[in-house]
Amino acid sequence: xxxxxxPRVRLRLYVTGGTxxxxxxxxxxxxxxxxxxxxxxxxxxxxxxxxxxxxxxARIVATPTLxxxxxxxxxxIVGDLARTDAVLAGLDLADDAALAALDAR
Numbered sequence: 001x002x003x004x005x006x007p008r009v010r011l012r013l014y015v016t017g018g019t020x021x022x023x024x025x026x027x028x029x030x031x032x033x034x035x036x037x038x039x040x041x042x043x044x045x046x047x048x049x050x051x052x053x054x055x056x057x058a059r060i061v062a063t064p065t066l067x068x069x070x071x072x073x074x075x076x077i078v079g080d081l082a083r084t085d086a087v088l089a090g091l092d093l094a095d096d097a098a099l100a101a102l103d104a105r
Contacts (some may be wrong), residue, residue, distance in 0.1 A: 010070035
């Protein structure tokens with residue numbers, strides 16, 4: 001049996017509890033990644049109420065926070081994940097047209 005392939009992108013999403021906002025953030029990130037990366041990503045959702053030590057170790061001070069761990073360097077997006085263009089740019093997954101539109105704002 002061949003070893004599992006390492007995903008091209010590894011993300012960690014820090015949320016607070018099972019709130020509607022937390023569920024929406026996770027759904028948005030999954031939808032974006034499915035669209036842009038297919039199955040070539042790994043997303044771990046960390047509830048900071050259940051795992052405060054993980055949030056402390058990662059120096060998370062606000063939720064939601066999305067961290068791109070791989071590829072390096074790490075990137076952090078804090079707060080509203082509803083602006084798809086900003087999230088894609090923050091994760092370095094935006095195409096040139098999306099970046100130009102974002103710069104025009």
